[in-house]
Amino acid sequence: MTIYLHLFQIPIPSKIRSKRGMAMLSSLVPGNLTQLSSVACTRGNSCRGVYFATLLNSKRAELQLNSHIAMASAKTFENFQQQKLVWLWTKSKQVMTAAVERGWNTFIFMSRDRELANEWSSIALINPLFVEDDKLFNSENKRVATFSEVSSPQQLQQLQPSDEQAENVVINLLDWQVIPAENIVAAFQGSQKTVFAVAKTPSEAQVFLEALEQGLGGVVLKVEDVEAILELKDYFDRRNEVGNLLNLTEAIVTRVQMAGMGDRVCVDLCSLMRPGEGLLVGSFARGLFLVHSECLESNYIASRPFRVNAGPVHSYVAIPGGKTCYLSELQAGKEVIVVNQNGLQRTAIVGRVKIESRPLILVEAKLQKDSDYTDTYSILLQNAETVGLVHPCEGDKPIKSAIPVTSLKVGDKVLLRMQGGARHTGIEIQEFIVEK
Secondary structure, X not given: OEEEEEEEEEEOOOOOOHHHHHHHHHOOOOOOOOOOEEEEEOOOOEEEEEEEEEOOOHHHHHHHHHHHHHHHHHHHHHHHHHHOEEEEEOOOHHHHHHHHHOOOOEEEEEHHHHHHHHHHHHHOOOEEEEEEOOEEEEXXXXXXXXXXXXXXXXXXXXXXXXXXXXXXEEEEEOOOOHHHHHHHHHHHOOOOOEEEEEEOOHHHHHHHHHOOOOOOOEEEEXXXXXXXXXXXXXXXXXXXXXXXXXXXXXXXXXEEEEEEEEEEEEEEEOOOOOOOOEEEEEEEOOEEEEEEOEOOOOOOOOOEOOEEEEEEXXXXXXXOOOEEEEHHHOXXXXXXXEEOOOOEEEEEEEEEXXXXXXXXXXXXXXXXXXXXXXXXXXXXXXXXXXOEEEOOOOOOOOOOOEEEHHHOOOOOEEEEEEOOOOEEOOEEOXXXXXXX
């Protein structure tokens, strides 16, 4: 039996050709995967492709493969966090203080500003670098980076990772655009150098860090506004959540009941989801259900692996930063958290939200681990075969990833995310609250 198992991206060391890359990828998947095809390894740090597998035990192998791919994806995001650096270029003491408080202590000064660097060094532990001609020197007058100002396509094309004496390269695009950012990433891929680009806003910094997916090794944020520091730190905090494991709890369904018509929300993402993945949604903030995506094949409708039929407009949905918002508040461009059966999370951008009136079904559940636990958790969902809740993993046993709400019954096991119930504008607070 040949089964299509999804698009993937897995980190592979640079300068590896396709055959060797395929061999390395094969080591990441279960032993009963007998065929791997359509793999393209680039000069960068990733391979892309499609798995086609002949499976002896298709269900178990699919679950194992999804787990391996998820682990590899987590490693990719971990590498992102470890490699991305932030240097600051400012004359504002307030910006310097805010940056140091957030763990960024490398600052760039013009050579004429050594007095300012000395003043700041006396009040904070900073690493000052000085621009002289086309180079950057540290306080011991050791060259640590080359510095290039680029104002034309011709100058950009002339950039080469040829200077063996400097481990870092700082590039200042005087006429900032997205395409030059991508060209810089392409020019230096495979190089051992850490390439920085000067960004004048947090949004520019984000483009440099994500250009061509791999992004640059770092950014030099040249600002005089403290808000820019806070915004960029918030971006890194959201990225830090990616690849982290959320603690999901098994719950037992105690009630399934038709509830009449309501305005439900379909959330269409700019990312594809795999079996076992979905959004955390619930009527109560204290317990969010893992609602499965529509990635599974159905006899009723074509697969839509970008969609989660998430529930009515009042429901909470988990978003980055440990926050929640109402489904009715989601719109194009907002970020949500995608979670799988094992609790592995990643962020995804909302591409579209559809609100339509549909028949709803009420599902209530209680925690399995404590039969005396009295709290009840609930969610309303559209009563449709393509809408389902995620089933807990049970070791290596081949199990289904989702239970359609149309076949859900009392005693079924589903996954919940437990958290504090009291919320103010989506932020968890310590306060007495009753939800029912």
